[in-house]
Amino acid sequence: MYLTQEQLQTYEDNGFVLLPECFSQEEIHKMKVELPVIFSQDTPKRVLEEEGKTVRSVHGVHNTNEIFQSLSRHPQLVKPAMEILGSKVYIYQFKINAKAAFSGDIWEWHQDYIFWRKEDGVPKPQLINALVLLDDMNEFNGPLFIIPGSHKEGMIDVVAQEKRNQSQAKTKDPEWLSSFTAKLKYSLNRDMVADLVLKYGMTSIKASAGSVLLFHSNIVHASPSNISPFDRVVVIVTYNSIENICLPVPNPRPEFLVSRDYQPVDPLLESIL
Amino acid sequence: MYLTQEQLQTYEDNGFVLLPECFSQEEIHKMKVELPVIFSQDTPKRVLEEEGKTVRSVHGVHNTNEIFQSLSRHPQLVKPAMEILGSKVYIYQFKINAKAAFSGDIWEWHQDYIFWRKEDGVPKPQLINALVLLDDMNEFNGPLFIIPGSHKEGMIDVVAQEKRNQSQAKTKDPEWLSSFTAKLKYSLNRDMVADLVLKYGMTSIKASAGSVLLFHSNIVHASPSNISPFDRVVVIVTYNSIENICLPVPNPRPEFLVSRDYQPVDPLLESIL
Numbered sequence: 355m356y357l358t359q360e361q362l363q364t365y366e367d368n369g370f371v372l373l374p375e376c377f378s379q380e381e382i383h384k385m386k387v388e389l390p391v392i393f394s395q396d397t398p399k400r401v402l403e404e405e406g407k408t409v410r411s412v413h414g415v416h417n418t419n420e421i422f423q424s425l426s427r428h429p430q431l432v433k434p435a436m437e438i439l440g441s442k443v444y445i446y447q448f449k450i451n452a453k454a455a456f457s458g459d460i461w462e463w464h465q466d467y468i469f470w471r472k473e474d475g476v477p478k479p480q481l482i483n484a485l486v487l488l489d490d491m492n493e494f495n496g497p498l499f500i501i502p503g504s505h506k507e508g509m510i511d512v513v514a515q516e517k518r519n520q521s522q523a524k525t526k527d528p529e530w531l532s533s534f535t536a537k538l539k540y541s542l543n544r545d546m547v548a549d550l551v552l553k554y555g556m557t558s559i560k561a562s563a564g565s566v567l568l569f570h571s572n573i574v575h576a577s578p579s580n581i582s583p584f585d586r587v588v589v590i591v592t593y594n595s596i597e598n599i600c601l602p603v604p605n606p607r608p609e610f611l612v613s614r615d616y617q618p619v620d621p622l623l624e625s626i627l
Numbered sequence: 628m629y630l631t632q633e634q635l636q637t638y639e640d641n642g643f644v645l646l647p648e649c650f651s652q653e654e655i656h657k658m659k660v661e662l663p664v665i666f667s668q669d670t671p672k673r674v675l676e677e678e679g680k681t682v683r684s685v686h687g688v689h690n691t692n693e694i695f696q697s698l699s700r701h702p703q704l705v706k707p708a709m710e711i712l713g714s715k716v717y718i719y720q721f722k723i724n725a726k727a728a729f730s731g732d733i734w735e736w737h738q739d740y741i742f743w744r745k746e747d748g749v750p751k752p753q754l755i756n757a758l759v760l761l762d763d764m765n766e767f768n769g770p771l772f773i774i775p776g777s778h779k780e781g782m783i784d785v786v787a788q789e790k791r792n793q794s795q796a797k798t799k800d801p802e803w804l805s806s807f808t809a810k811l812k813y814s815l816n817r818d819m820v821a822d823l824v825l826k827y828g829m830t831s832i833k834a835s836a837g838s839v840l841l842f843h844s845n846i847v848h849a850s851p852s853n854i855s856p857f858d859r860v861v862v863i864v865t866y867n868s869i870e871n872i873c874l875p876v877p878n879p880r881p882e883f884l885v886s887r888d889y890q891p892v893d894p895l896l897e898s899i900l
Contacts, residue, residue: 456817460854493766493831499854544729548856556855558766579852581733581772582829583821 356433365438369505370559370569376430377486377564381627386488388421389587393452399610401534408457411534414610416448416591420626426591429621431484434568435593438482442618446470446481446594447611452587453496458580460496462541466592467509467571469533469540474612475601479509481594485567488587491559496580498559498567501550504574510546514539530607542574550574593619629706638711642778643832643842649703650759650837654900659761661694662860666725672883674807681730684807687883689721689864693899699864702894704757707841708866711755715891719743719754719867720884725860726769731853733769735814739865740782740844742806742813747885748874752782754867758840761860764832769853771832771840774823778843783819787812803880815847823847866892 357371365371393400393409401411416426425431426445435443452458466483470476491497515537532539542550559567569575571592580586599616606612630644638644666673666682674684689699698704699718708716725731739756743749764770788810805812815823832840842848844865853859872889879885 456820460852463854494772494829496851499767544856547729551856556767576854578769578854579733581736581849581851583817583824 356437362438365568365570368502369573370500370502370567372559372561373434373566373568374561375564376566377627379564382488382563384627385421385425385589386587388419389450392419392450398528398608401531403457403459404536405457408454409452410459411452412450414448415450416445417610422448422589424622424626425486425589427619427622428625428627430566431486431591432593432619432621435482435484438568439480439593439595441595441597443593444596444616444618445591445613447592447613448589450587450589453577453580453585455495455580455583455585458496458586459536460579461575461577462536462538463547463574463576464538464541465510465572465574468512470571470612471509472514472540473530473533473603473607475603476594476598477601478598479571480598481571481592483569483571484591484593485569486589486591487561487563487565487567488589489585490562491586491588492584493558493560494582495584495586496577496582497586499576499578500557500559500569501547501554501574502557503554504550505570505572507550507572507574509572510542510574512540512542512546515541529605530611547574629710635711638841638843641775642846643773643775643840645832645834646707646839646841647834648837649839650900652837655761655836657900658694658698658862659860661692662723665692665723671801671881674804676730676732677809678730681727682725683732684725685723687721688723689718690883695721695862697895697899698759698862700892700895701898701900703839704759704864705866705892705894708755708757711841712753712866712868714868714870716866717869717889717891718864718886720863720865720886723860723862725858726850726853728768728853728856728858731769731859732809733852734848734850735809735811736820736847736849737811737814738783738845738847741785743844743885744782745787745813746803746806746876746880748876749867749871750874751871752844753871754844754865756842756844757864757866758842759862759864760834760836760838760840761862762858763835764859764861765857766831766833767855768857768859769850769855770859772849772851773830773832773842774820774827774847775830776827777823777847778845780823780845780847782845783815783847785813785815785819788814802878803884820847
């Protein structure tokens with residue numbers, strides 16, 4: 355047992371569980387000092403906000419940066435993931451979401467799994483997100499909003515939106531970009547969200563840097579814009595069960611978005627964090 | 628004395644004071660049923676969100692709707708305004724800000740008085756906003772963020788932004804529109820806001836429908852987008868001291884934005900609310 359019975363029950367009931375202060379301020383600092391260089395690299399792995407200036411997300415950083423590689427294999431993340439999914443796991447997706455002070459834009463209401471099913475051929479929602487807070491997340495800096503229990507609805511099938519970004523709708527933009535911009539490809543419509551909130555209520559995650567949020571791939575979530583002077587950087591490592599590997603799809607997304615390296619992760623015995 | 632000594636002191640120290648549940652649910656209901664018709668009227672008094680569909684604000688409603696006229700003269704608003712400003716007052720501006728569920732956009736960090744000084748020739752910041760909540764304002768629906776005590780800085784002189792709205796920058800748009808869109812004409816820059824938050828901290832207003840927030844014309848405030856399923860409609864009545872009437876300006880804004888009827892308001896003895 356890595357998580358307590360109560361934590362496991364919370365996860366099952368609500369679709370998420372918060373583990374406060376898993377990482378020390380020193381460990382968080384080691385990660386934060388890596389960010390300026392990572393954010394400055396103009397590669398396809400980097401997604402900008404719609405205004406074209408601020409970094410919104412960077413993908414696949416665990417493959418190129420040893421600090422974040424260490425995080426992705428850290429027992430604090432891997433062991434709960436294995437425990438909840440009931441199997442060995444591999445790293446399916448790794449991203450840093452910046453939600454920058456004054457600039458971080460919204461994430462529309464969505465479930466993650468529908469992207470992974472429709473775009474990547476993942477057979478079952480047997481994946482888990484481990485979100486690591488590199489900054490305090492408070493009521494001011496665009497905290498995560500969650501509809502607790504909404505994972506019980508299963509995958510809510512929504513029609514893919516056409517490419518909706520006016521300023522980013524350049525022909526050179528890759529098709530996959532609409533999974534990561536402020537106008538999401540598989541966002542839930544307003545009536546669905548209103549009905550779910552009526553049924554389950556709504557909550558927000560407020561926690562200090564170093565905390566970890568584990569959340570289900572079918573939980574309905576969103577986050578508002580960040581108009582505060584406080585950055586709100588998070589890392590999201592998605593673990594997939596090794597029993598749940600991707601089926602073939604016509605247009606596979608790049609490896610830095612969706613790994614097809616199904617090698618199970620062994621939790622590090624010694625972290626460099 | 629209409630406000631308590633403690634309330635007056637809070638206003639002086641923080642630049643705002645919240646008066647919970649001044650209006651009953653029945654009174655709020657009487658106002659809310661008026662909104663669909665008001666919001667449906669395509670007039671220059673109505674400002675849309677940048678997407679061009681959702682109502683953002685409607686101005687000057689107290690001149691055309693008897694329920695809101697009654698609100699604008701209600702003793703619950705007029706008496707505290709007179710008490711704080713230390714004189715008789717007239718109605719300077721009246722607006723309904725909709726901040727609609729799923730659509731309400733941000734208000735950038737700003738002080739109100741700079742608009743009134745630069746656009747309308749108001750000599751001193753001897754005005755007060757009475758904000759009436761027609762919906763509960765909570766952490767989810769784009770609550771007002773305030774930098775408490777920031778009114779003590781006086782008017783922070785910022786350079787007017789050029790017309791910044793791409794989608795709304797049509798030649799037919801009146802000059803005054805940039806005082807009411809998501810890209811404000813006199814917004815504070817990021818360094819200023821960060822410094823002020825460091826100095827004074829930051830708070831948010833969370834209160835139930837029917838509450839009234841009185842706030843200073845130099846308080847620095849903003850509000851984030853509303854991605855929740857909950858509307859967040861507020862009415863803001865701005866009272867100006869009759870000793871502080873507008874000096875002549877080259878291009879006066881329309882009467883429905885800035886009244887030049889300096890007739891002092893007598894608080895209603897009997898409200899129709």
